[in-house]
Amino acid sequence: MxxxxxxxxxxxxxAASTSKTSVSRYFGEERERLSPPLQARIAEAASHLGYHxxxxxxxxKGGSSRLIGMLVADIRNPFSVAVxxxxxxACREQGLSLLVCNTDNDPAQEREHxxxxxxxxxxxxxxxxxxxxxxxLQNLAAQGVPMVLLDRELVDVDAELVGLDNPxxxxxxxxxxxxxxxxxxxxxxxxxxxxxxRTTRLGCYQRGCEARSLTGKVHYQDLADTAMLxxxxxxxxxxxxxxxxxxxxxxxxxxxxxxxILHTLGARLGETGLIGIDELDWCALVGPGISTLAQxxxxxxxxxxxxxxxxxxRRVAPRGLHAPTLIARGSTRRPAQAxxxxxxxxx
Amino acid sequence: MxxxxxxxxxxxxxAASTSKTSVSRYFGEERERLSPPLQARIAEAASHLGYHxxxxxxxxKGGSSRLIGMLVADIRNPFSVAVxxxxxxACREQGLSLLVCNTDNDPAQEREHxxxxxxxxxxxxxxxxxxxxxxxLQNLAAQGVPMVLLDRELVDVDAELVGLDNPxxxxxxxxxxxxxxxxxxxxxxxxxxxxxxRTTRLGCYQRGCEARSLTGKVHYQDLADTAMLxxxxxxxxxxxxxxxxxxxxxxxxxxxxxxxILHTLGARLGETGLIGIDELDWCALVGPGISTLAQxxxxxxxxxxxxxxxxxxRRVAPRGLHAPTLIARGSTRRPAQAxxxxxxxxx
DNA sequence: TTGTATGCGTTATCAT
DNA sequence: ATGATAACGCATACAA
Numbered sequence: 001m002x003x004x005x006x007x008x009x010x011x012x013x014x015a016a017s018t019s020k021t022s023v024s025r026y027f028g029e030e031r032e033r034l035s036p037p038l039q040a041r042i043a044e045a046a047s048h049l050g051y052h053x054x055x056x057x058x059x060x061k062g063g064s065s066r067l068i069g070m071l072v073a074d075i076r077n078p079f080s081v082a083v084x085x086x087x088x089x090a091c092r093e094q095g096l097s098l099l100v101c102n103t104d105n106d107p108a109q110e111r112e113h114x115x116x117x118x119x120x121x122x123x124x125x126x127x128x129x130x131x132x133x134x135x136x137l138q139n140l141a142a143q144g145v146p147m148v149l150l151d152r153e154l155v156d157v158d159a160e161l162v163g164l165d166n167p168x169x170x171x172x173x174x175x176x177x178x179x180x181x182x183x184x185x186x187x188x189x190x191x192x193x194x195x196x197x198r199t200t201r202l203g204c205y206q207r208g209c210e211a212r213s214l215t216g217k218v219h220y221q222d223l224a225d226t227a228m229l230x231x232x233x234x235x236x237x238x239x240x241x242x243x244x245x246x247x248x249x250x251x252x253x254x255x256x257x258x259x260x261i262l263h264t265l266g267a268r269l270g271e272t273g274l275i276g277i278d279e280l281d282w283c284a285l286v287g288p289g290i291s292t293l294a295q296x297x298x299x300x301x302x303x304x305x306x307x308x309x310x311x312x313x314r315r316v317a318p319r320g321l322h323a324p325t326l327i328a329r330g331s332t333r334r335p336a337q338a339x340x341x342x343x344x345x346x347x
Numbered sequence: 348m349x350x351x352x353x354x355x356x357x358x359x360x361x362a363a364s365t366s367k368t369s370v371s372r373y374f375g376e377e378r379e380r381l382s383p384p385l386q387a388r389i390a391e392a393a394s395h396l397g398y399h400x401x402x403x404x405x406x407x408k409g410g411s412s413r414l415i416g417m418l419v420a421d422i423r424n425p426f427s428v429a430v431x432x433x434x435x436x437a438c439r440e441q442g443l444s445l446l447v448c449n450t451d452n453d454p455a456q457e458r459e460h461x462x463x464x465x466x467x468x469x470x471x472x473x474x475x476x477x478x479x480x481x482x483x484l485q486n487l488a489a490q491g492v493p494m495v496l497l498d499r500e501l502v503d504v505d506a507e508l509v510g511l512d513n514p515x516x517x518x519x520x521x522x523x524x525x526x527x528x529x530x531x532x533x534x535x536x537x538x539x540x541x542x543x544x545r546t547t548r549l550g551c552y553q554r555g556c557e558a559r560s561l562t563g564k565v566h567y568q569d570l571a572d573t574a575m576l577x578x579x580x581x582x583x584x585x586x587x588x589x590x591x592x593x594x595x596x597x598x599x600x601x602x603x604x605x606x607x608i609l610h611t612l613g614a615r616l617g618e619t620g621l622i623g624i625d626e627l628d629w630c631a632l633v634g635p636g637i638s639t640l641a642q643x644x645x646x647x648x649x650x651x652x653x654x655x656x657x658x659x660x661r662r663v664a665p666r667g668l669h670a671p672t673l674i675a676r677g678s679t680r681r682p683a684q685a686x687x688x689x690x691x692x693x694x
Numbered sequence: 695t696t697g698t699a700t701g702c703g704t705t706a707t708c709a710t
Numbered sequence: 711a712t713g714a715t716a717a718c719g720c721a722t723a724c725a726a
Contacts, residue, residue, distance in 0.1 A: 006490065008718090008720085009719060009720060009721095010719080010720095018696080019696070019697045020697090020719090020720075021697060021698080021722085022695090022696065023720095024720065024722085025696090027720095028720095033696090035695060038696085050486055050490065052462065052465045053466060053719085054407070054466065054718090054719055055463075055467045056403045056404075056406040056412065056467065056468060056718090057403075057407050057718075057720040058466075058719080058721075059403045060401070060403045060404050060407050060702050060704085060718090060721095061719080062702085062721060062722090075428055075431070075432060075435075076425070076428055076429065081422055081428060084422070085422060085423060085449070088422075092459075097463050099446060102432070102435060109439075112439075115399060116402075116444050118399045119399050119402035119405075121353070121401060143397070256628055256629070259632055260631070263631070263632055281603055282603070282627075282628070282632070282633065284607070284610070285606055285607065285610055285632075286629065286632045286633055355703055356703060357703080365712080366714075367704080367713085368705085368713055368714080369712065369713075371704065371705060371706095372705095372712090375705075380712090381712085382712090401702090401703050403702090403703080404702070404703035404705085404718090405703080405704055406704090406718095407702090407705095407718050407719065408704045408705045408706080695726105696725105697724100697725085698723105698724085698725075699722100699724085699725095700721105700722090700723085700724100701720100701721095701722095702719105702720090703718105704717100704718085705716105705717090705718085706715100706717085706718105707714105707717095708713100708716095709712100709713080710711100710712080710714095
């Protein structure tokens, strides 16, 4: 408690006039085996010296680090944080610690962080893939480190995927938009990148539109380029047909970008339909409210850990896919007949 | 590369027909000292075996973990995440790794995490205090672990504080509100808790109001109790005086809660003034836009690390306080004369 | 119930 | 330029 030098097990042992072993047992799982008086002596000595077992040494010996790694593609995305929160809780309940690394969607950082996590001998990895599939990831998987893919799929890495049931989500969105009378849709998404073959999602959207006789357009957009997105949306809204139009946003970031653009375009939410995947704090507050498909972030996070810890790193159920919840708001409620009075004014 | 068993330095040494020492040197700072042919052999062997130095063992021997800990009170607060992002970057540049722990504002979790960080022998700690001041924190500080307090102050812990210049922020807000013609203010904040004596901030607000002849009310509110806040705000708005009223929100969470309530109350932003500390993604999108005082989150994060690494854990400049940036939007622009037409419609 | 001895993978010290 | 060997702090098999 007064030492600047970190107390070691041997010092505690000396102070309690016993052996390293007993002290080790005291701080391990075998406290029971020690006689009450000895326990008391050790407790006294340890607290006096401000002793904490050195996790490094502990991990070195046993080979078990009790560390789970998590790679997050974009820590500033509230969705990622929400999932991470679930992961964290699940880890805590298992007595595991979580080492979170943010990759900022940068493959280079992803590599670095992966090296770090490897160096710390993590016992499991939850990955929200950033860039292309890496040899590093495959190596880790090959070395037998349990691994779970979050949200973003990855070919040629043999790991379970946990996240939203995308086909279902798309279907729910299309059902809702159709029921509300929208007929011409634009699906806006960030570019899938070589990592995640979202052909599934896209295919589902296109088949879904076809089956419902909806016009289903698609636009992939890097959100760094706002101007481009602006153009595309403006073009979509002023398109030739007069049928009711709606936008479907692939995630929270897209929803934000699109909402901003609609705002500057002075579009009326509802008249122009808008629905996004991911529920955000502010969706109820903008104009008449923005409709969303909320992901069960907490469940997804917990599921990821459970899946990680499952024997053989395999869940019992086929896939770790979760259903979203539709939160319908004004942005998908078309004005009665006439184009309504005014709402969502300029500035 | 094909081993399930993690390769060790000794295996690499054998494969490269050399000694542990040389391999250690290769992966350490002394690669230069090795002859090119030997370097090549080691590189070959290591990559073939998929070898990564075990950071545990490394930390055990040298005593240096290259680990920085960060305690975040609420990971779901975008402000915290933004600062964390800055911390992370600064760490990366220093070759340090960041171990982030979320305490969910729970002192118990704070203790646990602190124990963990201690166990991993972190070489520095950035703390966004959750609850009351802990013995653990003091111990850590006493043991000579560099420490920086983020945003929230803490008595009886001798560590530098990095964060917003609160007096300045309050002053800027009051100046702006006064210039815009608001005369009756309500400052809404989360309860300060025993940890952080925000008397400074409060005092500054009250003195500031007095100096400007403004009516300055204050309300501390735990954001879990929305109903209570609702009542208080309703009462404030329907208060007897007819002088223009404005709300000042102490942070992003408060801004969100207050905005929601104003929304349900059908209040017209601008007519009712609103300004918050912390810039949020959506502030420009709600009604006429919500005015904010943006914190330089990135700079704060980086500053925290710099302060941590500074010799003696002390900055040169007196305090690590940063100035905010005023972002004026419609929520602090009063309608010309008549109470204006309509904006921010119900739903 | 308690203690002794050994090894975990690495770096540092001292040789050569 | 390279190598042998002793710590680092702890857990565990084994002995008492």
